[in-house]
Amino acid sequence: MTGPRGWALVTGASSGIGRELARCAGAEGYNLVLSGRDEAALADLARQIEAASGVTARPCPADLSKPGAAGDLWTRACALAEGPIHVLVNNAGLGRYGDFASDTDGDAREDELITVNIVAATELMRLAIHAMRHRGAGRVLNVASAAGFMPGPNMAVYHASKAYLLHLSEAVAEELKSTSITVTALCPGATRTAFFERAETETTWLMKLTPMPSAETVAKAGWRACMAGRRVVVTGADNKLFTFLTRLAPRRLVTMLTGWFLRRAG
Structure with a gap:
């Protein structure tokens, strides 16, 4: 079955920004393959989107922290779509707060973070773009973070993973500039999501300092940018200003200030 706009695969669709991006895709007429770890939440979201938008939405549970999970997800998603995936939304991600050098108990969680945020995202992107090249068109939306613009003491691996995804997106977008494939x-x-709970941070002080936008607001901005073929979109006026200033300030100062900010938040 093919909808008016084709099929979109959304990872991390169980909650937060991923869930809202799935709603955006459905509202624009895309059939959906919804992936995440919470099977019940995916099934509920699929029913909601089908009722609201009249498209087909199929749950496809996956734990992308497991070896080989990304390739397996892509195979199953293509089978569920019974045809090509026109849009890949790489939203699945993990975060963790803690000192890199001294917290040996966090090793396994950091390994999972790297697998989900870097390895799985890269593999899905490669598989999607390979298929899109064969078809001649497609769109990839990678959910990175404003954290990717700066080093993050106390969330060092998370910030590094988002810098990787941001730079990968920009580089591949440049490679594909002569095609009809956008990244x-x-x-x-x-953002007001469950992410900070999973990252083990306390957000009360952070929310007072910088009011957090809703996942819906962020998702709508990201979806519009994806459909317009923009390469990078930073949401929120304060984030735009801050990421701009990080390019002008000395790197050590940026790192010190970010570390101070994260220690207060943590």
Whole structure:
């Protein structure tokens, strides 16, 4: 079955920004393959989107922290779509707060973070673009972060993973500039989602300092940018200003200030 706009695969669709991006895709007429770890949440979201938008939405649970999970997800998603995937939304991601050198208990969680944020995202992007090249068109939306613009003491691996995804997106977008395939990096700041709970941070002080936008607001901005073929979108005026200033300030100062900010938030 093919909808009016084709099929979109959304990872991390169980909650937060991923869930809202799935709603955006459905509202524009895309059939959906919804991936995440919470099977019940995916099934509920699929029912909601089908009722609201009249498209087909199929749950496809996956734990992208497991070896080989990304390739397996792509195979299953293509089978569920019974045809090509026209849009890949790489939203699945993990975060963790803690000192890199001293917290040996975090090793396994950091390994999972690297697998999900870097390895799985890269593999899905490669598989999607390979298929899109064969077809001649397609769109990729990678959910990076404003954190990708700066080093993050106390969230060092997370910030590094988002810098990787941001730079990968920009580089591949340049490689594909003569094609009808676009790659967009969505770079939100702190957003009202369950992400901070999973990252083990306390957000009360952070929310008072910088009011967090809703996942819906961030998702709509990212989806519009993806459909317009923009390469990078930073959401929120404060985040746009801050990421701009990080390019002008000395790197050590940026790192020190970010570390101070994260220690207060953590």
